[in-house]
Amino acid sequence: MTIDGLVQKALTRRKFLASAGTATAALAITGCSGSSSSSTGGSSGGTTPQDIPDNDVLNFALNLEYLEAEFYLYATTGKGLSSTDALSGAGTTTVPSGIAAVQLNATMASYANEIAQDELDHVRLLQSAITANGGTPVARPNLDLTFFGPLAVAATITSTPTFNPFADPNSFLIGAFIFEDVGVTAYSGAAPLISNTSILSAAAGIQAVEAYHAAEIRTLLVAQASINNSQTYVNIANKVSALRGTLGGGNETMLSSSSIVAANSNAIAYARSTDEVLHIVYGTGGGAGVSKGGFFPNGLNGKITATAS
Numbered sequence: 001m002t003i004d005g006l007v008q009k010a011l012t013r014r015k016f017l018a019s020a021g022t023a024t025a026a027l028a029i030t031g032c033s034g035s036s037s038s039s040t041g042g043s044s045g046g047t048t049p050q051d052i053p054d055n056d057v058l059n060f061a062l063n064l065e066y067l068e069a070e071f072y073l074y075a076t077t078g079k080g081l082s083s084t085d086a087l088s089g090a091g092t093t094t095v096p097s098g099i100a101a102v103q104l105n106a107t108m109a110s111y112a113n114e115i116a117q118d119e120l121d122h123v124r125l126l127q128s129a130i131t132a133n134g135g136t137p138v139a140r141p142n143l144d145l146t147f148f149g150p151l152a153v154a155a156t157i158t159s160t161p162t163f164n165p166f167a168d169p170n171s172f173l174i175g176a177f178i179f180e181d182v183g184v185t186a187y188s189g190a191a192p193l194i195s196n197t198s199i200l201s202a203a204a205g206i207q208a209v210e211a212y213h214a215a216e217i218r219t220l221l222v223a224q225a226s227i228n229n230s231q232t233y234v235n236i237a238n239k240v241s242a243l244r245g246t247l248g249g250g251n252e253t254m255l256s257s258s259s260i261v262a263a264n265s266n267a268i269a270y271a272r273s274t275d276e277v278l279h280i281v282y283g284t285g286g287g288a289g290v291s292k293g294g295f296f297p298n299g300l301n302g303k304i305t306a307t308a309s
Contacts, residue, residue: 052304055135057193059302060274061203062126064186066140067281067295068179069123072116074145075102075165075172076109081140085123091142091298096164102172108220112172115213122206129199138301147295148175151283155243157236170233173221177237180214181262181270182244182280183207185251188271211269218260226257247285248276275307282307 070080070093078101080086080093104112127137149161157163165175187207194200218237225234238254245252251270253262263269272280279286283294291306292299299305 052193054194054196054199055130055133056303057190058126058130058133058135058199058203059138060300060304061186061190061206062123062130062137063141063296063300063302064183064277064281065119065122065126067143068183069116069119070140070143071145071165071175071179072112072119074099075175076112076116077101081120081123085120087127087137087139090140091301093140093143093145094297095145096166099166102166102169104169104172108169108172111216111220115176115216118209118213122209125202125206129202133196133199141296141301142298144295144297147283148178151178151240151243151294154283155236155239157239170224173217173224174233174236174240176213176217177221178240178244180210180217181241181252182248182272182277183210184214184262185248185270185272186274186277188269189273189277191271214262215260218255218262221255222257222260244280247283248272248280251276274304275309278305278307 066081066086069085073080074093074095078099080095081090083090102112130137148165149158149163152158152163153161163171163174165171165178184207187203187210191200191203191207194203221234221237225231234255241252241254249272251272253259261267278290278300281295282290282292284290286309288307288309
């Protein structure tokens with residue numbers, strides 16, 4: 001069977017599992033009341049204060065889901081969230097000039113469209129969960145999808161900030177790779193902060209789908225390297241991984257044909273504190289008081305917006 005055939009077979013199973021996970025998460029929220037030796041090392045997740053209200057944690061996650069949803073929607077449709085999904089008072093999203101949907105082959109388009117819908121569903125799910133828990137979901141903050149250019153320079157991928165993840169399929173995979181592992185580690189790090197067990201169960205369901213996404217992107221990068229007999233984009237992904245590790249406390253596994261899964265030596269997924277996640281999405285090194293930058297030029301919306309260390 002060809003690689004495309006294997007991918008399509010896996011996609012059918014994946015689609016069923018992801019749908020089941022999302023449905024379980026939705027049911028849980030409705031009931032709410034109020035492996036690899038090639039790891040770059042680093043901590044398994046920084047320390048974050050444990051007295052953060054659940055709705056603040058969910059709004060932190062919502063900011064990240066807005067970012068992912070915008071990226072995948074622009075990549076697949078050439079436009080972002082509707083005003084209804086972005087909520088009243090939403091910020092704007094800056095995109096590369098002349099942006100249009102990426103021209104993907106049938107297999108990659110299936111993955112990309114599915115992930116885009118998943119991320120949109122996550123946005124809506126978190127908004128509903130916050131409302132059901134007596135809170136107010138934050139609107140989409142100002143986002144900057146042109147930050148991929150400066151990020152590529154910082155990762156030594158290019159010498160000028162011209163990298164555009166919407167330009168071609170391989171660049172799209174790199175753009176997706178930048179986000180996916182961050183999402184998985186962010187949900188792992190947030191789990192100890194959540195006190196409502198129904199919300200925790202739903203968040204675990206979302207994390208599982210994010211992990212499926214990360215596995216899809218990591219596998220596609222390695223598969224494309226095999227098909228094209230070139231490690232160029234795997235090497236680029238590993239430069240991204242190294243930069244993320246520098247900004248976000250390690251928590252990375254270098255990508256290769258024998259190292260797809262991002263996990264520590266005990267085969268446990270990495271966790272990142274809110275500080276570590278903020279340093280990555282703001283594109284800054286360690287230090288307290290960082291409250292904006294990178295993909296969030298004016299910062300996140302909500303209570304968790306600035307680094308403490």
